Amino acid sequence: MRIVLWFVMVFCCQLSAADKTLTVAVNIGPPWAFYEEGKGITGIDVEIIRHVFTNMGYKTEFQxxxxxxxxxxxxxxxxxxxxxxxxxxENGYLTIAYLPFKDVAVSLKRNxxxxxFIGDLKDKKIIAYQFASAVLGDEFTTVITTAHYLEVAERELQLKLLVNDRTDVVIGERRLLTYIGQNFFPNETLAIHPIFVTKSYGAILKDxxxxxxxxxxxxxxxxSGVYQQILSKWP
Known part of the structure; x- marks a missing residue:
C-alpha cells in the first residue's frame, strides 16, 4: 500500500511540474541571452536554464x-x-555558479x-555595464574616481561609442563584446585586455x-556533457 501511495505522489508531482510554467528574467546581451529571428530567445544562459527545467518537468517563459x-x-x-x-x-535563493563571466577591458587596436593592470585605466575615458563599479572590486572603484567614467546599459551603444572615438575603453564580458564587435562592427579590430579575474555567477529563484x-x-x-556543449556553441 505504501509503495502504491509513493508512486501516486510521484506521479502527481510530475503532473504538477508539467503544468507549471516558470517565468524567467534574463539579462539581455548576446551570446548569453538574446533574441534570434526564427528561433526566439536563446543564448548560453537561456539554453542552460531551459535544459535544466525541462529535465525537471517544467516549462519556461523567458523575458x-x-x-x-x-x-x-x-x-x-x-x-x-x-x-x-x-x-x-531577501526574496530569493542563489543557485550554484554556472556562468563563467570573463570581464575584460576592450579598446580599438588602431589606438x-x-x-x-587595472591601474592602467587611470585618466582614461571608460564606459562600462550597469553596476560594474559595484562588481569589479575596490581597486577599480578607486581608479574610476580619476577617470571619465560612465555606465551604459545598451551593449551595442557601448561599442558604437568606442568605434566613434567617444571613449577609450569599454569594460564588459569578453564573449558578449566579441560577439557584438564581430556582428555589428566587423571592420574594426578590438584589442582585448584581460585585466580582471573571471567570476562565475548563477541564477536566483524565489523557491x-x-x-x-x-x-x-x-x-x-x-x-552528461550537455553543459559544455552549450558553452562551446558560443566560444
Missing part, C-alpha cells in the same frame, strides 16, 4: 531585461527566476592602448526547494 530592471522586478516578485544573479536578495533541485539537475547536466 529579456536590462540588468537594473531585472533586479527590480525579481525583487518585486514578478519572476520565478532571474539570471545572472550578481546580487543577493595602440596598453592595459596590463528554495526549486533552487535545490535546480542545483542537482545542473550537476547532472555538467556530468
Amino acid at each position: 529579456l531585461l536590462a540588468y537594473n530592471r531585472l533586479i527590480k522586478e525579481f525583487n518585486a516578485g514578478k519572476f520565478d527566476v532571474a539570471s545572472p544573479a550578481a546580487f543577493s536578495s 595602440n592602448i596598453t592595459l596590463n 528554495k526547494h526549486l533552487q535545490q533541485l535546480f542545483d542537482q539537475e545542473l550537476a547532472t547536466l555538467k556530468t
Whole structure:
C-alpha cells in the first residue's frame, strides 16, 4: 500500500511540474541571452536554464531585461527566476555558479592602448555595464574616481561609442563584446585586455526547494556533457 501511495505522489508531482510554467528574467546581451529571428530567445544562459527545467518537468517563459530592471522586478516578485544573479536578495535563493563571466577591458587596436593592470585605466575615458563599479572590486572603484567614467546599459551603444572615438575603453564580458564587435562592427579590430579575474555567477529563484533541485539537475547536466556543449556553441 505504501509503495502504491509513493508512486501516486510521484506521479502527481510530475503532473504538477508539467503544468507549471516558470517565468524567467534574463539579462539581455548576446551570446548569453538574446533574441534570434526564427528561433526566439536563446543564448548560453537561456539554453542552460531551459535544459535544466525541462529535465525537471517544467516549462519556461523567458523575458529579456536590462540588468537594473531585472533586479527590480525579481525583487518585486514578478519572476520565478532571474539570471545572472550578481546580487543577493531577501526574496530569493542563489543557485550554484554556472556562468563563467570573463570581464575584460576592450579598446580599438588602431589606438595602440596598453592595459596590463587595472591601474592602467587611470585618466582614461571608460564606459562600462550597469553596476560594474559595484562588481569589479575596490581597486577599480578607486581608479574610476580619476577617470571619465560612465555606465551604459545598451551593449551595442557601448561599442558604437568606442568605434566613434567617444571613449577609450569599454569594460564588459569578453564573449558578449566579441560577439557584438564581430556582428555589428566587423571592420574594426578590438584589442582585448584581460585585466580582471573571471567570476562565475548563477541564477536566483524565489523557491528554495526549486533552487535545490535546480542545483542537482545542473550537476547532472555538467556530468552528461550537455553543459559544455552549450558553452562551446558560443566560444
